[in-house]
Amino acid sequence: MVTVSPEGLRLGDRVLRLLSGEVHPWRLDPADWDRVLDSVQELGFETVSCYVSWARHEVSPGAFDFSGSRDIEAFFTKVHARGMFAVVRVGPNTAAEQEDSGWPRRVLDDPACQARRPGGAPYLLATSTHQSWMPSYASKTTLAEIARWYDEVCARLSPLQWPAGPIVACQVDNEIGFHFQSHAFALDYHPDAVVQYQQFLSDLYDRDGLNAAYGSSYGAFDQVQPPTDGTCEPEQWRVDWVRFREHHLRSTLALLSSMLRDRGMDRVPLVHNDYPRTTTPMDLGSLESSGAVDIAGADIYTTKEGGRFVRELARHLAGSSVLPYMAELGTGWLTLPWLLPMQTTPLDEEHAALRAWIHGVRAANVYMLVERDRWYGSPISARGEIREPQGSFYRRLQAMLDDLDWTSLRRDAPVLIVENRDVSRRVAARAVMGDVVPCFSQLLPLDVRLFEQDDDEADAALAWDKAMVAELDRLGIEADRAASTSLPDLSRYQAVAAFGGLPCANVTEPTQLAALLDPPAFRSSSTELDLVRLTGGGREVLAVANNSGAQVDTELICDGSVSLRGCWQPEQLKGDGAISVSLGPWAVQVWEVTR
Secondary structure (H helix, E strand, C coil): CEEEECCEEEECCEEECCEEEECCHHHCCHHHHHHHHHHHHHCCCCEEEEECCHHHHEEECCEECCCHHHCHHHHHHHHHHCCCEEEEECCCCCCCCCCCCCCCHHHHCCCCCECECCCCCECEEECCCCEEECECCCCHHHHHHHHHHHHHHHHHHHHHECCCCCEEEEECCCCCCHHHCCCCCCCCCCHHHHHHHHHHHHHHCCHHHHHHHHCCCCCCHHHCCCCCCCCCCCHHHHHHHHHHHHHHHHHHHHHHHHHHHHCCCCCCCEEEEECCCCCCCCCHHHHHHCCCCCEEEEEECCCHHHHHHHHHHHHHHHHHCCCCEEEEEECCEECCCCCCCCCCCHHHHHHHHHHHHHCCCCEEEEECCECCCCEECCCECCCCCECCCHHHHHHHHHHHHHHCCHHHCEECCCEEEEECHHHHHHHHHCCCCCCCCHHHHCCCCCCHHHHCCCCHHHHHHHHHHHHHHHHHHHHCCCEEEEECCCCCCHHHCCEEEECCCCCCCCECCHHHHHHHCCCCCEEECCCCEEEEEEEECCEEEEEEEECCCCCEEEEEEEEEEEEEEECCCCCEEEEEEEEEEEECCCCEEEEEEEC
16 A cells, blocks of 8 residues: 655655656557657656546547557556556546546536536636536536546556556546636536535534624525625625635545545545645645545646746645645646747756755656647657757756655755635635636736735735745745645744734744744845755755846855755855855756765
């Protein structure tokens, strides 16, 4: 049985570092599978990650095709024969720029399955080559269809779980967060979702408590309908709807997980990933602490200019998960007509990936490691050719992670920044405009202020967070992040900072930090550098990231005589109290420290 540890996946006496590469065998010529796997191994990857697309296998209602390029058992047999491992991603949603997001068209076109807007209209998602009415996870009809897919696919995959086969983890759905509709009043108003909402209220209140909270006289919980916009009164009605949306994601994933386990996928961890949003309705820590899934990860696609966004997402994973997992660490870019083409460079990929690892990630999936239709810029072509310099980057990354036994290292992160979920819920409950997925907002030619609402509490919380991060940057201190609904072990931190005076916090203002914290082991006067110290296994490591497009020449201030061995760029530095360093534009360097 495979279990989760803070270092990776435990397979008997061995801990497997979970660094996988995404491969879609059903999009490749089976004649190229061996060549592709040769190249995956040549770049140092022991593990592949693979979607198994419901829509591609169900060729007619109830009839499935697992032959040719769809023969997943044959592909995983090849993986196992090489001593490699696999993360399998069975959906139901498998997205991946498919015209139907991996759902059979008959399910998407069935009104009984469709997610609903407040007025009852179905929700239309523009995909890569088409558009689809997206399904409701509350719909009993949708869930019955998913059960039939799980019956079919689990019967084929469950015998391939480790040690009999290569599968070491199974993904439960993909980016379940209301089909990218994080706005509180966008989805889901399906009749079955409304029933779930009413049951949620009955678990929160007795009838007198409900009437007192809402200032109404409901005779029964089934008389309460969901609010439909940010002006509905009273506020508590809207806040409870926001809380229900969080509950709905947890309970849906818990249900899908139980369905998979009941069908034999019970010997490997179950994982989930969502797009890079950490506030409501997302709550990665609660997904794990509630037992809905074993690992809750996140996805990130960005250029080098988004390095500090990667930093904050990695910090959130480090403070929220047993195994901080970047489930889609983007390489290359997707071809979608409603997104501008992006110029991806090897430096973008290097900067983003290294930022994830140095700021707390200990598991990742490179998406896409192998190119396929509707994707460009991968390190390995669909025929299995390795592209340079991308290939060299992954060889070097694997070598550095091995050399330093990276997953045994822990960052010096004496501060926890806590998102006050009560505040976030109130802000979400007042929303009257939509928003943009953060990774997309960096690329679209839109002024982000178009999506900001005039909300004093939201403005104050955002200003507080920015000031807290700025003060940590000034002090040269690393931090973790978490939501107040899913706190980690607080004894790990010298300072716990929260907006709005939560009981868990001993810091409410950035100016309080300096008095509580020891000076960092390494400091720099440059505001463009992030410094991260990591220790473990008798090692001390220093990582430094340049956040600018200009070269930075500065001194690292340290205590005593120090030698630095370059583990990313080959250089040797020494100093007593101060070391002169030079980092090129967007460069990241990692040194092993000897005192």
